[in-house]
Amino acid sequence: MLHINRENLKSSHQLIWFIIDFLMLGLLIINLAFIIWDSIYNFVAIQELLKDHTPALQALYHPIHERFIFYDMIFVSIFLGEFFLRWGYSVKASIYDRWYFYPFIHWYDLVGCIPVGSLRFLRVLRVISIVYRLHQYKIIDVTNTKTYRFVNFYYEAFMEELSDRIVLKVLSGVQQEVKRGSPLFDKIQQDILYPRRAMLSDWISMRVAEAAQEGYVPNRGALRSYLEDRVDNALKQNLELSRLKYLPVVGPTIQETLEEAVGDIVAHVIHQILEDLASASNHAFIEDIVNVFLPTPGEVEADEAQNEALINLIIEILDAVKEQVRVKYWREELP
Structure with a gap:
């Protein structure tokens, strides 16, 4: 059921225009019903049926x-009068940048006034525009109506079915391209990634430095203690090292010194690696890694087995995406 928000209607500064909207909405509904009825009456069979059963x-x-x-032109004259009234108001209020914009923006109002065949039914667009305007200003709320929920549900279902079919078609096409050995991946590597290899190296180097700086430096002491503790436990479980404590006099001292030395060396090495990653000196290391993944075109020939495995991996990923796309969520909302 469509309810009118009387408070918003009374407090609105466009009350007179909303009243005109309601009047025009009623006239449009009457006019469209008149057009539909006359179109039905136009059939001879209908005229004969009425003559036999309801001659009056x-x-x-x-x-x-x-x-x-003639009767339709009465409605048309009212619609045109309201159209020119709103056009004059839009010019006076400078609603649009140019005075002649209004008829182009509201073209359906003019075309619907042409009293020719199917063009009359364009007046439905005028009904929709009025309802939308009233809904936009919160005078009415069409979302609470059964008609809106019914239409919106099947509209969403239709759009989901349509978009799913398009996505499945596109993914199937991509799979066929991959199976045929499409040069797309070579083009991406040679024409897009390789020319930007230096930029990628700089970006990855910067991100690694930021991650190491933010993640390691504040937790340096805790990480060192953790590494020393792990190394100490590992050395205590080593049988060869545990035998040192059986040496007379110096055995336990040697064992303890060795454990401390190994723990300190491991912690120092890890510390030095992370310090290097957190500084600008990591650039050469990152650049070497990028060069391995993005070699100069023609420098390294790809292995056929690796290519085949990569193609199968991509196809399986696309199959998984297609299976997810086939899920019909709109069916879950069916009563």
Whole structure:
């Protein structure tokens, strides 16, 4: 059921225009019903049926049918009057940048006023525009109506089915391209990634330095203690090292000194690696790694087995995506 928010209607500064909207909405509904009825009455079979069962109604309406254009023009004159009134107001209020923009933006109002065949049904667009305007200003709320929920549900279902079919078609095409050995990946590597190899090295180097700086430096002491503790436990479990304590006099001292030395060396090495990664000196190391993954075109020939494995991996990933796309979420909302 469509409810009118009277408070918003009264507090609105465009009350007069909303009243005109409601009047025009009623006239449009009456006019469209008149057009539909006259189109149905236009069939001879309908006229004969009415003549046989309701001759009074047929005799009353038949003269109206013969002068249908005249009666329709009465509605058209009202619609055109309202159109020019709003056009004049838009010019006075400078709603649009140019005075002649209004008829182009509201073209459906003009075209719907042409009293020719199917063009009359463009007046439905005028109904929709009025309802949308009232909804936009919160005078009415169409989202609470059963009609809106019904139409919106099947619209969303249609769009999901349509988009799913398009996505599946595109993914299937990508799979076929991959199976045929499409040069796409070579183009990406040679024409896009390789020319930007220096930029990628700089970016990765910067990100690694930031990650090491933010992650390691504040936790340096805790990491060192953890490494020393892990190394100490590992050395205590080593049988060869545990035998040193059986040496007379100096055995336990040697064992303890060795454990401390190894722990300190491991912690120092890890510390030095992370310090290097956290500084600008990591650039050469990162650049070497990038060069391994993005060699100069023609420098290294790809292995066929690796290519085949990569193609199969991509196809399996696309199959998984297609399976997910096939899920129909709109069916879960069916009552």
